[in-house]
Amino acid sequence: MFQYKDIAEKLDEYIYENLEEIVAISDWIAEHPELGHQEYEASRVLCEALEKENFTVGRPYAGHATAFNAFFKNGEGDAPTIGFLAQYDALPEVGHGCGHNMCGPISVLAARALKHVLEEKNIPAKIRVIGTPAEETTGEKVPMAKAGLFDDCDLVLMAHPESGSSFIGINSLAVDPYEFTFIGKSAHAAASPWEGKNALNGLQLFLHAVDMLRQHIRPEARMHGIITEGGAAPNIVPSKAAARLLIRAPWRGYLDEIVEKVFDCARGAAMATQTEVSWSKCGYSMDNVLPNPTGKRMLKEIMEKEVGEPINDHPSLTGSTDMGAISWRVPTLELLICISEQEIAPHTADFAQACRGDRAKSALCKAARGLARAGLKTILDETLRKKMKEDLEEQKRLQLQEFNK
Secondary structure (H helix, E strand, O other): OOOHHHHHHHHHHHHHHHHHHHHHHHHHHHHOOOOOOOOHHHHHHHHHHHHOOOOEEEOOEOOEOOOEEEEEEEOOOOOOEEEEEEOOOOEOOOEOOOOHHHHHHHHHHHHHHHHHHHHHHOOOEEEEEEEOOOOOOOOOHHHHHHOOOOOOOOEEEEEEEEEOOEEEOOEOOEEEEEEEEEEOEOOEOOOOHHHOEOHHHHHHHHHHHHHHHHHHOOOOOEEEEEEEEOOOOOOEOOOEEEEEEEEEEOOHHHHHHHHHHHHHHHHHHHHHHOOEEEEEEOOOOEOOOOOOHHHHHHHHHHHHHHHOOOEOOOOOEOOOOOHHHHHOOOOEEEEEEEEEOOOOOOOOHHHHHHOOOHHHHHHHHHHHHHHHHHHHHHHHOHHHHHHHHHHHHHHHHHHHHHHOO
């Protein structure tokens, strides 16, 4: 019988021996930021680090030029499967202001360490490292999950840098992105405005209605957006105006209700201004992340008792993530690892800077140790795998129950 404690120490040995190599990759990605769907070099260096340890790597993957699928299997027949996620896209102006330069390298180091001990101890299992592009923009985990590309995994793991303290999982919001377009009729704004139909007025009235709607929805929900088109010149009655909105709620069922109310706001504004309105998705819908209590307890115990990293409860609902799409299909855990005890706003140059240096190196090491140990424990414990899958089904049931209240 395999002894988890002895094998886990072997994971640490590998991680310590290879840490400098992986930190150098993280720093290199930080120095060469690439926007979503353009992460060719980040994808390449991560794949090379996996190929170096004899992972079989497919790139491009699933129709995405910068996605990849790396896998290793030890033994024949069915075996537990652990998936590690890598994301590596940057942001405009601030580069890796969300710290994605660290996400991929953490998963690569954890996966390589786990492969090393599985081979050494001849433990049957399968490891996958899946490169997922464009988290900050389109969120490509959504169509990848819909296509069933993670369904063979018993557990999917990822780590992401955080400031203030470390957490497991985020209380994310489901989100729908929409673009609304109002069409009117142009006219000279001074000589004959009565001949026109002002599309910008329709859009403004719509946005005011959305503002008024806020007082009648739950405080956890969010609606926010920008005007993307408002006319060509001040002396022309605008014939076209458009805006993009993100509509968010704690769970999918409630989000669907709010979206219908927003559609009513648009219809009413168009009727009042004698314009026409249409809307369409301008990105993927993302579901809220489903918690997995059993998995969270397991990873929390590993981080606190074995790795020495305190884990706090996530303080409140936050933004949205394409991780939600995976969490509704297979047990999914995201470790948010602290890179600074001082709170630093994400999506800033300061956060990007904090994702490099000695503190970030320590965080990368701790996160890799935690993910590798979680993967190992899941492989060795069939009861744990079964309970995490039961949690997934129970959380789905609870979400449906909340929707039907």
